[in-house]
Amino acid sequence: MRYLIPVLVLAGLVVLFAVGLQHDPREVPSPLIGKPAPAFNLKLLEDGSPYSAADLKGRPVLVNFFASWCEGCQVEHPVLLKLAKEFNAEIIGMDYKDKLEDVTAWLKRHGSPYRKVVLDEQGTAGLDWGVYGVPETFVLDASGVIVYKQIGPMTEEVWREKIAPLMAGVKS
Amino acid sequence: MRVLLLILMLLPVIASATNAADIAGLNDEQEARYRNLTSELRCLVCQNQNIADSDAPLAADLRNQVKRQILAGESNAQITDYLTARYGDFVLYKPPFKAITLMLWLGPVLLVMTALGAAFAFARRSRKAPTTFVVDEERLRKLLDENK
Numbered sequence: 001m002r003y004l005i006p007v008l009v010l011a012g013l014v015v016l017f018a019v020g021l022q023h024d025p026r027e028v029p030s031p032l033i034g035k036p037a038p039a040f041n042l043k044l045l046e047d048g049s050p051y052s053a054a055d056l057k058g059r060p061v062l063v064n065f066f067a068s069w070c071e072g073c074q075v076e077h078p079v080l081l082k083l084a085k086e087f088n089a090e091i092i093g094m095d096y097k098d099k100l101e102d103v104t105a106w107l108k109r110h111g112s113p114y115r116k117v118v119l120d121e122q123g124t125a126g127l128d129w130g131v132y133g134v135p136e137t138f139v140l141d142a143s144g145v146i147v148y149k150q151i152g153p154m155t156e157e158v159w160r161e162k163i164a165p166l167m168a169g170v171k172s
Numbered sequence: 173m174r175v176l177l178l179i180l181m182l183l184p185v186i187a188s189a190t191n192a193a194d195i196a197g198l199n200d201e202q203e204a205r206y207r208n209l210t211s212e213l214r215c216l217v218c219q220n221q222n223i224a225d226s227d228a229p230l231a232a233d234l235r236n237q238v239k240r241q242i243l244a245g246e247s248n249a250q251i252t253d254y255l256t257a258r259y260g261d262f263v264l265y266k267p268p269f270k271a272i273t274l275m276l277w278l279g280p281v282l283l284v285m286t287a288l289g290a291a292f293a294f295a296r297r298s299r300k301a302p303t304t305f306v307v308d309e310e311r312l313r314k315l316l317d318e319n320k
Contacts, residue, residue, distance in 0.1 A: 025219060026219070028216060028259065028260060028262045029260060029262075030260065031256065031257060031258070031259070031260040031261075032258070038258075097229070123233060127233060127237065127258065128258060129258070130258035130259050130260075132216035132217055132230050132259065133216070133217055133230070
């Protein structure tokens with residue numbers, strides 16, 4: 001009994017640390033989950049026409065912050081293309097701190113999964129959305145409320161297990 | 173040579189990403205607040221640095237934001253509220269006291285109290301035990317006789 005106590009304490013600590021090590025410290029939970037998407041007023045890459053958070057309402061959408069200079073974005077790009085093509089997911093691209101000619105060339109080379117590309121040249125929308133490292137992807141329901149945030153590259157696994165059920169749930 | 177090495181080693185410690193241009197236009201009181209705030213806000217990209225010391229572009233953006241809001245006359249609380257609304261309590265090096273951070277704040281106190289309690293109980297038990305000491309005189313004499 002005397003020797004059991006330290007062993008039990010140690011076992012408890014091991015379990016605690018094992019659970020703690022499973023968490024990725026880079027994935028900071030967003031305080032924006034469950035809140036309406038932060039407002040912005042920016043221009044579209046296609047024709048320079050205005051685009052705002054109000055335009056994201058009415059159907060579930062994925063809002064993907066990306067940039068032509070971002071390596072993780074190239075990693076997730078094939079996945080986004082597949083989501084757009086096979087699942088007909090509406091993906092709005094937020095081009096974060098990028099140059100017009102760079103992103104145009106990048107999309108030409110890799111193909112575009114985006115229904116619309118919004119230019120966030122100064123990163124102001126990124127700041128309001130709490131983006132701290134592209135790529136980050138927000139899932140919005142039809143009322144424009146953020147229901148999920150993916151930090152880092154999108155994967156098919158995340159889509160299948162986390163996002164697809166949410167999209168099915170919010171589809172009217 | 174040794175002194176030079178020492179200075180070189182200390183350089184990263186004293187160097188800060190904050191430069192003169194960052195604080196241009198702030199008066200002394202505003203500059204003090206700026207330095208204070210940026211040293212208490214965590215950079216989310218390089219998580220073990222504050223935004224004052226970090227070279228990450230995001231840290232520069234956040235420093236800029238802090239400066240702009242100071243110039244706009246916002247209070248320290250308004251500025252930290254602005255940032256926690258976007259990035260969560262994680263940006264604060266000093267987390268607020270609330271339900272979810274209860275263990276964080278009270279955990280060390282509980283731990284010290286448990287340790288003190290255990291130490292106290294242990295001390296009391298070991299003090300009580302050896303007060304009576306029975307000597308078996310016959311056996312003692314026998315042992316002494318044997319060693320003669």
